[in-house]
Amino acid sequence: MLPSLTDEQRLLKESLERFRQQDYAFEKRKTLLARLGAADDPVWAQLAELGWLAATLPEEHGGLGGSHADLALLMEQFGRGLVTSPFVPTVVLGGTILRLAGSAAQQSTILPAVAEGTTRLALAYLEPPGHPDPACVATRARREGDGFVISGEKLAVLYGNVADHLLVSARTSGEVGDGHGISMFLVPADAPGLAVNAYRTHDSGWAADLRLERVQVSADSLVGAMDSGLETLEAALDAGTAAICAEAVGAMWHLHDMTLDYIKMRKQFGATIGSFQAIQHRMVDMYMKCQLAQSMALAGLAALDSSDPIARRRAVSATKVQIGRAARHVGEEAIQLHGGIAMTDDYAAGHYFKRLTMIRLMFGDEDYHLRRYRHSTAD
Amino acid sequence: MLPSLTDEQRLLKESLERFRQQDYAFEKRKTLLARLGAADDPVWAQLAELGWLAATLPEEHGGLGGSHADLALLMEQFGRGLVTSPFVPTVVLGGTILRLAGSAAQQSTILPAVAEGTTRLALAYLEPPGHPDPACVATRARREGDGFVISGEKLAVLYGNVADHLLVSARTSGEVGDGHGISMFLVPADAPGLAVNAYRTHDSGWAADLRLERVQVSADSLVGAMDSGLETLEAALDAGTAAICAEAVGAMWHLHDMTLDYIKMRKQFGATIGSFQAIQHRMVDMYMKCQLAQSMALAGLAALDSSDPIARRRAVSATKVQIGRAARHVGEEAIQLHGGIAMTDDYAAGHYFKRLTMIRLMFGDEDYHLRRYRHSTAD
Amino acid sequence: MDVRERFQTAALRAFREEVRSFVRANLPEDIRRKVAQERMDLPREDQQRWHKILRAKGWACAGWPKEHGGPGFSDDHRYVLERELALGDAPRPMIYGEGMLGPTVMAYGTEAQKRQILPGILEGDVLWCQGFSEPNAGSDLASLQCKAERMGDHYVLNGSKMWTSEGHIADWMFGLFRTDNSGRKQEGITFLMLDLNLPGVTVRPILLFEGTHEVNQVFFDNVCVPVEDRLGDEHKGWAIAKYLLSLERFGTAEVSRSLASLARLKAFVRDQDPFRHAPEQRESTERRIAELEMELEALEITEVRFLFKQDGANEVGPEASMLKVRGTEIQQDIFELTMMCAGGYGLGARRDESAADVAATRRGQDSAYPYFNFRKTAIYAGSNEIQRNIIAKAVLGL
């Protein structure tokens, strides 16, 4: 996906390809999914062992200090291989928040453990009724003694049930919708008062709805400055969004390639269906959507390095819109051009389609990001 | 287009077909257009002579008392033949307003003349900045003496330059956007203070922008009740909208038929282009759009008979949205599937496309009518 | 001039009210919930239970004439009935027996076959499935290869059938089998009916990618089918299948079902107010809903125009293919929009059948299932590509 690769990136790419084609081959996936999120999840252990959990984390905390180009590589290959893991919540969402706003103590205890694969993180920001704007926080954190007491509800927390620590957004002042007054907290998964309702997601991952009833946390569990957590939260969500967009591009190319192979082979009425012009032109449209999506995924990831948050928001939202629409088109067409076989559980296409659809729903859909794009202006 | 025809309607249809295929054949059209709107416009004379101007007007005023089914027949055939005339502004818009709200004197002097073809009407309702909501009237009519003095600007008045009388909406109370406070006036074309800036429209018709500077009219030029003109105006615009939608369906079927004939005949790479599956499927999409548009055109015309103005508004707006989108699709595809030949002035397709495009722009586009549809509810 | 006015006679209005009340009073709530969740995989027991309720009322097999135990409804009555059943969240009729085989047996069956087959369908005691498609005969149905060899007064079946909907809950199958390979591929096909409990029949489930079990592969290993269970003549099954499939196309627009789905979506947006913090997105969502409503209305009118021809000829021509194409497109768009409205709630793969309020449960749990599941509708029953080919050839002469 990247316009050019360094030698190191070429090596990284090769090992990622080997992993997804061999260790995570589609035939093995069902078995591996049964252990997804378990303490001894073999995939997670392997991601740690191969250094991929550490790849983009800062060097001073056990990471390899990789760039967003490395993140792009990882995510694209995870997309192509339908690699299902808590990578995004742990490394991208959690990692970004701690990197940007964590105290020295938080960073030095948690980030190395993340890099080693011994700690998993999750981000609890979404709340009923499900509006993806991170400023829509009703969960409250009140000062009590030298700590805080947090109460509220969180929705669809990705891998919230398998995380060791939850990063929780809560309102320390203001009202739902206010940009100011949001603080981030690092909450241990076993904190009393935290109820976790876990469920599998359509893409075979995990999510959880959380209920926090007077969850008590210490003062040093505050991440970053009080009342000013939104900026960090937005930066993390933008990183997560750009990451899953890169993943989606990988998944789309994989569906594109599968479909192309299939129509070259499948015969109907005595000819391969790929010889029918209507099918050809639709295949070309899929190809074009993949190319355009890839272009925007690059722009979205590049914007994470921008020092201008408005430019970053615009680029990431434009990316999510483009990728979401392309994902719908490519996913639906891949199923349709295959026909019945792609409707079955044994065939990979439907699972890629489900993952693409979940990516559309994550961190705000096209409609939300179209609005965010338009309203992210300086003037 | 109609689901069934009476014997009389069958005769009407046959004579309409004869007219458009012979008297108004495309090769003759350019010559006829040069005289469009002239006092001795031969097409207008023929429409009168054949009884078509009278067809839908009330019997007590020289009309034939035809139904909306007759209107559908006329409009569809006008659409198929690309018949360009002031029929809609004169008979449908003007005729509806006078029929619904005209005084006995207004009806008995003007409607028979319309039926005979000796009087033409136009409706001046649209104003800068062009918002098609008929409540957006800034033009003012003030009582002075026993008459009124009207001042304001009107935009894109269809055939406003060739009309003998203009039906003008003006505000007698309230502000721009208010439903109440609009009155309709019958203004002679030669009224002092009325400046007419006429121009050809892209579909080879006429339109005019009007400036009214202290135009004085007598008290009996008021059409209907003071301040309560909006209801009549909306009814007329809905009739006009339904009429041009039926016309558009005729034009779309004609483009459909032309395109189908062309792709069966045109050869590229040693085969007719109609044998290419991609072209076939696109032709099928055009066919489906025509069918769906035809269905809605029927619903739109039928709703004109409804006693419930909300139901009428919803149906007409749903019709305009469907027809507008279909018109764009069918028009653009007709050009594209033809290729270069359809870009030329000598070939009919481009002219049908232009007429369809003008119909999209008339009386509010799809975006406007989608909004109107949603907001036309009782609850 | 509105073609839908034909359903507004006093008699039909009264009938509509009757159906509405009947469904409200008699449709079991547990079944209603599953239907309102857009499930197409209703258990056998649910389907039978509802069928027998309709049968007791005399409305089962609504398209059947009185002589075979049907209500002998006019087409208008059938249209109204189907609409109200859908709007009331009643299950779809059991299409393979009631909708397809029944009328086909009436047209092509012997008197003995009619006596033997029709009552089981009418009473809801015998459930049927269709054995047409095969692994390498999908859209190109006539290339089917599943073999039936004539051995005296039996056919011996070998091979397999693919995509057999409800094969796991059906008692009997009707299907097409290759009895001769020597001529054109449409020739040498024979229409047989067989008990799925016969020795040598194996039904292997095929799970769909969203997890439901609706279709199967059915294997035949020297299965003996008596000659008297053949419909029509040997080698002449293709014409019967074409007749049967023309019945299937009737109603595939699913206008009534989509009206119900759209009403559910509107109720969800109104009652759950997912956009309470985002007025602009409520606005754009309501626009999309209105657009789908309009598209559906255009299709509804088109269907009536096609099904109720003014000259009384109520047979459907090849133009009806567009009903299936547009119907599935609109239905798929409704489910897509519904899922997007659920937002983060749509991530969870869980479906709670006990929930009292379907609109609320959709929000939490089941909004993505129909989006995934209904991809199949553009593929099965003649893919939308095949339908376009039909229109191109048979309507447009291309």
Place this chain on the structure above:
Amino acid sequence: MDVRERFQTAALRAFREEVRSFVRANLPEDIRRKVAQERMDLPREDQQRWHKILRAKGWACAGWPKEHGGPGFSDDHRYVLERELALGDAPRPMIYGEGMLGPTVMAYGTEAQKRQILPGILEGDVLWCQGFSEPNAGSDLASLQCKAERMGDHYVLNGSKMWTSEGHIADWMFGLFRTDNSGRKQEGITFLMLDLNLPGVTVRPILLFEGTHEVNQVFFDNVCVPVEDRLGDEHKGWAIAKYLLSLERFGTAEVSRSLASLARLKAFVRDQDPFRHAPEQRESTERRIAELEMELEALEITEVRFLFKQDGANEVGPEASMLKVRGTEIQQDIFELTMMCAGGYGLGARRDESAADVAATRRGQDSAYPYFNFRKTAIYAGSNEIQRNIIAKAVLGL
């Protein structure tokens, strides 16, 4: 990682500013207005006038190497220049001479031909047109039949060329002519150049349906063309044409032009405020504008990815066909939306070249013209269907 960063070096920033100032200071206002009205039918005199202004600055024929009088720009400089010229409403370069024939002569011409042809193009003194298409050879170009018979040191031309853009304002034509009919249709085609003032040449205007005169049919009645005006070998013109057409595809995305058109649309909506009484429609219009902006950005990045390969190989493969397809689709959508925003103002078929404020005049008069006129872009230069065929075959291997 953003591929567009390559245009943000200090040198290119400075160059961008230089171009911007130059255009602002030197583009005649009457020409600027016509370009801002999206006109593609600029008179000969306008095109020459602007070309000579650029020539005086040394920027004419921006893609040409220094040895032939061009500026010898890097591809990055060309990219920046093209962008700024478009954003400044400068005319497009005269593609037939500067963009097509010039580079082709450099590649295939004799030294004499280079000396004879290139200076006329460089100075803007000789205008060229292209004679490829024929009435029955459009997308299927190789089936062309316009005849050139060799008679001693001349070819004698008979037949006609169709869709000849600018044929009425050009001095010379280059074109493909049939010199042999015996082999494959791609063989026996010869590339000739001819003075349009030669006896036997007739240029017949073809009006487009919105009234502009851009294309022509050019008839040849025993026109004698000297053999030395042949480019390349006899019968071997097809390869030259393919080379020439691959040059044409470079830049057909029209990203820069579309950026300018979109900026005009935004200025119109902001300044004229056509939706001042309709906030919901302003909202939906601004959504559409944002969508087009995003689509255009995705295309812009894709174009840079394709044109500036990281391995230094800057040739464009067949995937570039998608630039033309998406480029024309987006451009057409921009003009459609612009027209719809003008509403009732769009009805009038009038274009006022004297109006000082283009945004304001568009509102009144010229919003439908580009919508109609630009339908051609999906048809000419290899229709979008042909481009899809190319991708299917050459990229996807179908």
